[in-house]
Amino acid sequence: MKKVILWKLLIVIFVIHLPVRIYAAVGGISTVDSAGDAGKYNSLVLDSSGNPHISYHDESNSDLKYAHFNGISWEIETVDRC
Numbered sequence: 001m002k003k004v005i006l007w008k009l010l011i012v013i014f015v016i017h018l019p020v021r022i023y024a025a026v027g028g029i030s031t032v033d034s035a036g037d038a039g040k041y042n043s044l045v046l047d048s049s050g051n052p053h054i055s056y057h058d059e060s061n062s063d064l065k066y067a068h069f070n071g072i073s074w075e076i077e078t079v080d081r082c
Helices: 002-015
Strands: 020-024 028-033 038-046 052-058 063-069 074-081
Touching (some): 028 052, 028 063, 028 074
Antiparallel strands (some): 020 028, 038 052, 052 063
C-alpha cells in the first residue's frame, strides 16, 4: 500500500509541478507553494513519520526552497538566493 501511495506521490510531483503539489500525509493533494513559477527541479523524501520533505526551485525569484509538512501544516523556507 505504501509503495502505491509513494508512486502516486512521485507522479503528482513530476507531472504537476506548477504550483508545487504533493499528496500530503493528511490524505489529500495540497498546494505547497503557489507563488510565481515555483516547483521546478524538485526532490522528495518522506521522514520516519511519513511526512513529506521537498526541495525545489522558485524560478520567479531564482531561489532554492525547502518545504516540509510538520503533521499539521506546510513550513517553507528559502535555502539559497541565486
